[in-house]
Amino acid sequence: MAMKRSYLGEFEEIVLLTVAVMEGQAYGVALTHEIIEQTGRSVRLNQIHAALQRLEDKGMVKSEMGEPTAERGGRRKRLFTVTAYGRRTLQEIQDVRVNLWTRMPDPFNPAISL
Amino acid sequence: MNPPRLADRLLKLVCAPHRLEEVQGDLHEEFAWQVERIGERRARWRYWRDVLGFIKPFAMKRESVTGSFNNYPTPTNTVMLRNYLKIAFRNLVKNKAYSVINIGGLAVGMAVAMLIGLWLWDELSYDKYHKNYDNIAQVWSGGTDPQTSKIGGSVSLQFPMGAILRTKYKHYFKHVLMAWWVSGYTLKVGDKNFQKTGEFIEADAPEMLSLNMLKGSYSSLSDMHSIILSKSTAEAIFGTDDPINKSLKIDNRIDVKVTGVYQDIPKNARFGEVQFFSPWPLWVASNEWIKQCENEWNNRSFNIYVQLQPTVTMATADAGIKDFHYKNLPSSFLKEMQKYKPFVQLVPMSTWHLYSEFVDGKPAAGRITFVWLFGIIGVFVLLLACINFMNLSTARSEKRAKEVGIRKAIGSIKWQLVNQFMSESFLVVVLAFILSVILVVTSLSWFNELADKDMSLPFTNPVFWLISLVFITLTGFLAGLYPAFYLSSFQPVKVLKGTIRLGRFAALPRKILVVVQFTVSVVLVIGTIIVYQQIQHARNRPIGYNREGLINLSMNDPNYKGKHELLKSELVNTGMVTDVAFSSNPLTAVWSNSGGYDWRGKDPEKDSDFAVCEVTHDFGKTVGWQFIDGRDFSKAFSTDSSGLIINETAAKYMHLKEPVGEFVKGDDKVSTWKIIGVIKDLVMQSPYEPVKQTFFFLDKNYSQSSQLTIKINPTVSAAAAIPQIENVIKKIVPSASFDYKFVDEQYAAKFSAEERIGKLASVFAVLAILISCLGLFGLASFVAEQRTKEIGVRKVLGATVTNLWGLLSKDFVFLVIISCLIAVPIAWYFMNQWLLKYDYHTDIEWWIFAAAGIGALIITLLTVSFQAIKAALMNPITSLRSE
Numbered sequence: 002m003a004m005k006r007s008y009l010g011e012f013e014e015i016v017l018l019t020v021a022v023m024e025g026q027a028y029g030v031a032l033t034h035e036i037i038e039q040t041g042r043s044v045r046l047n048q049i050h051a052a053l054q055r056l057e058d059k060g061m062v063k064s065e066m067g068e069p070t071a072e073r074g075g076r077r078k079r080l081f082t083v084t085a086y087g088r089r090t091l092q093e094i095q096d097v098r099v100n101l102w103t104r105m106p107d108p109f110n111p112a113i114s115l
Numbered sequence: 116m117n118p119p120r121l122a123d124r125l126l127k128l129v130c131a132p133h134r135l136e137e138v139q140g141d142l143h144e145e146f147a148w149q150v151e152r153i154g155e156r157r158a159r160w161r162y163w164r165d166v167l168g169f170i171k172p173f174a175m176k177r178e179s180v181t182g183s184f185n186n187y188p189t190p191t192n193t194v195m196l197r198n199y200l201k202i203a204f205r206n207l208v209k210n211k212a213y214s215v216i217n218i219g220g221l222a223v224g225m226a227v228a229m230l231i232g233l234w235l236w237d238e239l240s241y242d243k244y245h246k247n248y249d250n251i252a253q254v255w256s257g258g259t260d261p262q263t264s265k266i267g268g269s270v271s272l273q274f275p276m277g278a279i280l281r282t283k284y285k286h287y288f289k290h291v292l293m294a295w296w297v298s299g300y301t302l303k304v305g306d307k308n309f310q311k312t313g314e315f316i317e318a319d320a321p322e323m324l325s326l327n328m329l330k331g332s333y334s335s336l337s338d339m340h341s342i343i344l345s346k347s348t349a350e351a352i353f354g355t356d357d358p359i360n361k362s363l364k365i366d367n368r369i370d371v372k373v374t375g376v377y378q379d380i381p382k383n384a385r386f387g388e389v390q391f392f393s394p395w396p397l398w399v400a401s402n403e404w405i406k407q408c409e410n411e412w413n414n415r416s417f418n419i420y421v422q423l424q425p426t427v428t429m430a431t432a433d434a435g436i437k438d439f440h441y442k443n444l445p446s447s448f449l450k451e452m453q454k455y456k457p458f459v460q461l462v463p464m465s466t467w468h469l470y471s472e473f474v475d476g477k478p479a480a481g482r483i484t485f486v487w488l489f490g491i492i493g494v495f496v497l498l499l500a501c502i503n504f505m506n507l508s509t510a511r512s513e514k515r516a517k518e519v520g521i522r523k524a525i526g527s528i529k530w531q532l533v534n535q536f537m538s539e540s541f542l543v544v545v546l547a548f549i550l551s552v553i554l555v556v557t558s559l560s561w562f563n564e565l566a567d568k569d570m571s572l573p574f575t576n577p578v579f580w581l582i583s584l585v586f587i588t589l590t591g592f593l594a595g596l597y598p599a600f601y602l603s604s605f606q607p608v609k610v611l612k613g614t615i616r617l618g619r620f621a622a623l624p625r626k627i628l629v630v631v632q633f634t635v636s637v638v639l640v641i642g643t644i645i646v647y648q649q650i651q652h653a654r655n656r657p658i659g660y661n662r663e664g665l666i667n668l669s670m671n672d673p674n675y676k677g678k679h680e681l682l683k684s685e686l687v688n689t690g691m692v693t694d695v696a697f698s699s700n701p702l703t704a705v706w707s708n709s710g711g712y713d714w715r716g717k718d719p720e721k722d723s724d725f726a727v728c729e730v731t732h733d734f735g736k737t738v739g740w741q742f743i744d745g746r747d748f749s750k751a752f753s754t755d756s757s758g759l760i761i762n763e764t765a766a767k768y769m770h771l772k773e774p775v776g777e778f779v780k781g782d783d784k785v786s787t788w789k790i791i792g793v794i795k796d797l798v799m800q801s802p803y804e805p806v807k808q809t810f811f812f813l814d815k816n817y818s819q820s821s822q823l824t825i826k827i828n829p830t831v832s833a834a835a836a837i838p839q840i841e842n843v844i845k846k847i848v849p850s851a852s853f854d855y856k857f858v859d860e861q862y863a864a865k866f867s868a869e870e871r872i873g874k875l876a877s878v879f880a881v882l883a884i885l886i887s888c889l890g891l892f893g894l895a896s897f898v899a900e901q902r903t904k905e906i907g908v909r910k911v912l913g914a915t916v917t918n919l920w921g922l923l924s925k926d927f928v929f930l931v932i933i934s935c936l937i938a939v940p941i942a943w944y945f946m947n948q949w950l951l952k953y954d955y956h957t958d959i960e961w962w963i964f965a966a967a968g969i970g971a972l973i974i975t976l977l978t979v980s981f982q983a984i985k986a987a988l989m990n991p992i993t994s995l996r997s998e
Binding site for chain 1: 134140165174
């Protein structure tokens with residue numbers, strides 16, 4: 002690796018992954034709900050906004066304003082998509098993990114053996 | 116169904132404008148979703164919580180680069196605010212003299228107010244160190260004098276009261292503690308003596324006073340021969356060694372062992388000067404006469420402190436013990452007492468310090484007078500400073516009418532101008548506040564010494580900051596008010612055209628303020644002069660003896676016994692000493708009062724009450740008392756052992772025309788004394804009060820001698836005599852400590868309270884004058900500047916410098932004369948009230964008012980003349996040329 006990869010926090014990683022999963026439909030509230038559903042954590046809106054802002058500053062997501070809706074009082078949402086750089090970062094993290102898992106001499110036994 | 120509007124507004128306030136849309140949209144969408152899920156009420160709560168979550172830097176940060184979403188600048192208001200500050204600073208720097216006067220004057224005023232505030236705080240928190248402050252009281256007993264129907268009494272109580280209060284009135288009192296008076300003792304360790312102040316009190320004292328026991332416990336005084344020391348005393352005596360279980364000797368006769376060490380009680384407490392406590396039973400056992408008082412109702416010498424039961428109020432307990440005498444006194448004694456309508460009451464700890472003087476048997480006056488006095492002075496000095504500040508800023512601001520015009524012409528609205536002038540005035544107030552804190556910090560040690568206090572600025576106390584903040588806001592607001600609202604209402608066209616005329620009455624408020632300022636200053640000056648007059652008056656009072664070269668020594672060591680004659684002859688043999696005398700009390704105090712005497716022609720209805728001193732043969736010669744009639748005690752007459760010398764007041768009190776040769780009977784109806792001499796009054800107690808009728812008895816056997824008075828030979832210096840005297844005493848009574856005092860110093864100490872007040876008042880008066888003059892100086896220079904052209908024209912037309920000086924000074928002199936006229940009656944009224952408190956007081960003389968008035972005029976003229984003459988000397992060409 003020529004350039005040192007940008008550091009991603011664990012929470013940022015989850016947000017970034019979720020943005021990738023939601024493919025162009027990712028915005029504050031939707032992300033919050035999705036993450037609560039998937040991870041079971043109690044996540045608050047301001048945390049998601051803060052994380053998205055940090056990711057955007059790091060260049061891993063980009064955003065554009067979407068369509069206004071009625072329940073938002075006619076306000077537009079900001080829709081996020083993962084940038085190529087973000088994708089690559091996610092991929093690298095995954096590679097490192099897979100690599101480490103495969104090198105584990107004795108992968109944990111399944112919890113239940115029949 | 117909308118989310119809370121207030122929360123939305125808050126969000127709008129804090130959230131960066133370029134993020135607001137998406138954030139608010141998300142929040143609203145979330146809200147709608149939550150309403151479905153958990154109902155509206157809880158959703159609203161949640162909305163609030165979510166909005167508060169956005170009060171974070173990430174959401175508040177404004178966009179630095181214009182462009183991407185919108186064109187809002189960084190935080191909306193700061194550009195103009197910064198401009199206001201910049202202009203304010205430029206104005207300050209441009210008019211350096213004004214700025215210094217303005218900021219300096221206000222800072223001095225604030226500093227004085229802060230110092231006075233600290234003093235007040237210290238006074239008001241007296242004794243509050245004790246956790247049971249609200250529940251502690253001292254027992255007081257008194258009655259009504261049938262002759263004068265005045266209510267009097269004291270905290271000196273009979274010994275048996277303690278036990279009765281403890282048993283019969285248990286339901287009121289958690290603790291009932293008998294105590295002796297706080298007084299000085301010698302603590303002896305090995306062969307070293309330490310002079311320490313101590314209190315003998317019952318064992319529950321540490322708990323009642325909530326002492327912070329560093330070593331030992333609340334029960335440390337329960338052992339009979341115990342002593343607990345304050346931390347500083349323990350360190351002074353034992354250094355770094357552990358003091359526990361060390362042995363000490365009190366006054367070289369009472370053996371005690373250290374059982375505890377407590378954190379020093381702060382200075383502002385009744386027991387603040389106490390350096391050790393020892394148990395009351397030990398004091399009783401060590402003094403034969405006290406032991407004999409255990410069932411004695413005739414002797415009132417003891418203190419009783421109580422702490423209430425937690426559920427009992429002060430009023431209940433007070434009412435409950437009112438008729439103590441009627442319920443508990445032996446009937447024979449009660450019969451005698453009944454005509455005095457005796458009663459007992461509780462004096463709560465909260466009144467000990469501030470209300471130490473009793474009026475009609477109730478704690479009513481005392482230090483509280485000075486708390487009010489200084490409080491008022493503080494407010495006034497601060498007011499003076501604020502007035503200055505307002506005066507100068509308004510005077511200056513008229514010069515800025517053009518600036519206002521231009522600002523308005525290029526689009527400023529009124530509120531922006533108001534903001535501008537307000538922020539300027541706040542800037543100056545904040546600068547002055549910082550300066551005043553520096554002033555206070557640097558002058559505090561000096562002030563502590565002056566006021567005999569131990570104070571510091573409470574930087575960690577939020578109340579201090581709160582008060583400061585309120586004060587800054589208030590002053591800034593008041594000072595900025597006039598320029599802000601008056602100037603911002605100018606019509607730009609008129610101002611710029613130059614037709615704005617500030618009418619005759621524009622200066623009226625300023626004139627009124629100057630009058631107020633000088634009135635306060637003149638009152639303070641007159642008050643200070645009168646306080647000093649009173650002190651001087653009392654100092655010059657004839658005291659009836661010659662205090663020069665007299666030293667006094669307390670003989671608090673049992674080994675003096677039987678050595679009096681030897682001591683005397685040895686001392687005289689040194690040649691350093693002319694006379695030596697012994698007495699029952701020092702010259703500067705009366706320790707004993709007695710009644711029940713009878714004499715020929717005494718009104719049988721009238722009670723008799725005399726101060727009583729027991730003296731030895733040479734006492735009169737030593738102190739140099741002066742005879743009006745009769746003669747001194749003499750060894751030549753053996754009958755003098757039943758002789759009696761009375762003072763002038765006593766002769767008057769007894770209505771005896773020819774006192775010498777008359778006989779006085781004691782209350783046992785057996786002992787009789789013959790009056791052999793009448794002396795001029797000796798001032799032994801307060802120099803402000805009339806001298807009490809006094810009997811001087813001869814103490815031939817030195818049985819009552821507790822004080823040694825030595826007259827140093829006038830031909831030698833005290834410095835040479837003292838070491839020799841010490842040698843003699845060390846030789847004859849090796850165990851005694853040589854703790855001598857000069858009688859004139861002891862006498863001077865009686866003036867310390869008044870002197871302290873006088874010094875404080877003069878400091879404040881000087882500062883008040885200084886602040887007023889600063890203001891006047893600023894105003895005068897402003898007026899001179901404003902009238903530059905007028906002066907130029909007058910000069911051209913032939914006015915002399917004297918003419919112009921008179922023209923410019925006249926207005927101010929007029930104002931100061933008005934202030935003097937207002938100040939004189941006010942000062943006279945208050946100072947007269949103050950003086951009436953003293954029986955021996957000076958009269959207010961007219962020259963004091965004249966001096967204060969003329970002084971104020973001279974200072975005014977000096978202040979104003981500097982500016983006036985400067986303006987008058989100006990070359991008219993320079994002042995008229997520019998256009």
